[in-house]
Amino acid sequence: MWTKDNITDQTGKTVIVTGANAGIGYETALALYNAGAHVILACRSLSKAQETIAKIEGQNGSGTLEAAILDLANLKAIKQFADDFKQKHQQLHILINNAGVMIPPASKTDDGFELQFGVNFIGHYALTGDLYPLLKVTPGSRIVSVSSMAYLRGEIDFDNLKSEKSYDPMREYAQSKLANLLFSNELQRRINAAGDQIMSTGAQPGANKTELSRHMDKDAYNAAVERVGGLMEPWQGALPSLYAAVNPNAKGGQLYSPDQDGGYRGYPALLPMTANALDETVAKKLWNYAEQVTGVVYP
Numbered sequence: 298m299w300t301k302d303n304i305t306d307q308t309g310k311t312v313i314v315t316g317a318n319a320g321i322g323y324e325t326a327l328a329l330y331n332a333g334a335h336v337i338l339a340c341r342s343l344s345k346a347q348e349t350i351a352k353i354e355g356q357n358g359s360g361t362l363e364a365a366i367l368d369l370a371n372l373k374a375i376k377q378f379a380d381d382f383k384q385k386h387q388q389l390h391i392l393i394n395n396a397g398v399m400i401p402p403a404s405k406t407d408d409g410f411e412l413q414f415g416v417n418f419i420g421h422y423a424l425t426g427d428l429y430p431l432l433k434v435t436p437g438s439r440i441v442s443v444s445s446m447a448y449l450r451g452e453i454d455f456d457n458l459k460s461e462k463s464y465d466p467m468r469e470y471a472q473s474k475l476a477n478l479l480f481s482n483e484l485q486r487r488i489n490a491a492g493d494q495i496m497s498t499g500a501q502p503g504a505n506k507t508e509l510s511r512h513m514d515k516d517a518y519n520a521a522v523e524r525v526g527g528l529m530e531p532w533q534g535a536l537p538s539l540y541a542a543v544n545p546n547a548k549g550g551q552l553y554s555p556d557q558d559g560g561y562r563g564y565p566a567l568l569p570m571t572a573n574a575l576d577e578t579v580a581k582k583l584w585n586y587a588e589q590v591t592g593v594v595y596p
């Protein structure tokens with residue numbers, strides 16, 4: 298059983314966690330801070346990031362913390378975050394693409410993408426590309442993309458990526474979480490082809506008590522909890538991301554997940570991905586789309 302106690306000393310490492318003020322991201326940032334890392338809490342609200350720092354610092358870990366504004370629903374803001382980061386830091390050891398939104402009422406990012414596809418996937422595609430030069434020069438760097446078991450029912454609908462024809466909140470969430478894995482896998486193939494020494498891998502937290510369900514009504518929430526058989530505390534849901542980020546045995550192009558109850562509960566282990574996440578043709582097409590609409594080209 299792999300737990301927080303297995304995290305080795307991370308002193309000297311610089312880490313970014315997106316959406317670090319709540320839920321899985323908060324627990325991920327806390328564990329890495331406790332292990333000695335310098336953790337950047339990349340949040341869309343600076344005050345929430347600062348409040349989170351006050352809360353984490355009260356726990357006397359051995360790391361250091363920094364608050365930064367990152368709105369993944371705005372490509373300009375993402376570039377600004379990355380530019381500021383590159384001015385301040387020479388290395389980036391771990392990038393955890395964690396922030397996410399689930400089943401909001403139909404809405405768009407500032408750049409006109411459906412909110413879930415835009416924040417969960419497009420924003421993290423651009424962020425990773427904008428930070429790629431630093432990841433490339435940092436020995437042993439890793440990129441962790443946080444997905445969900447919802448990816449299983451995901452399909453990339455290239456004819457409706459902006460949900461202009463129709464909007465189904467759960468379908469769009471599943472699409473965005475599949476996109477996270479297609480991205481993570483395709484990125485590892487491109488890194489390998491470029492000869493860079495970076496690991497890109499996926500993680501999914503299982504079923505956890507967080508604010509992600511804020512857009513669900515009570516009945517739908519209760520039915521979902523019953524269907525998955527109960528929720529874990531977010532510290533446990535953070536373990537797959539942490540395993541992917543620091544475990545020397547973790548590999549690129551994989552999915553780390555809780556090991557029990559179909560991936561909904563348990564402790565981190567490798568979970569074989571289904572064909573929809575391993576489809577290289579769809580992954581390439583999705584990458585080309587993201588490249589074209591963001592203008593961010595990498596590796």
Ligand SMILES: NC(=O)c1ccc[n+]([C@@H]2O[C@H](COP(=O)([O-])OP(=O)(O)OC[C@H]3O[C@@H](n4cnc5c(N)ncnc54)[C@H](OP(=O)(O)O)[C@@H]3O)[C@@H](O)[C@H]2O)c1
Nearest residue numbers: 316319320321368369370395396397445504505507508509
């Ligand atoms: N909880 C689960 O059971 C579960 C299951 C499967 C997958 N996941 C995945 O786990 C990840 C973390 O989710 P969670 O459960 O911890 O949810 P959460 O408690 O709702 O936290 C989500 C985080 O993402 C941030 N965020 C949302 N929109 C953003 C934007 N435009 N720019 C920057 N940050 C933004 C939120 O910031 P604000 O606080 O400002 O809104 C918050 O910090 C997500 O990728 C989610 O898909 C969670």
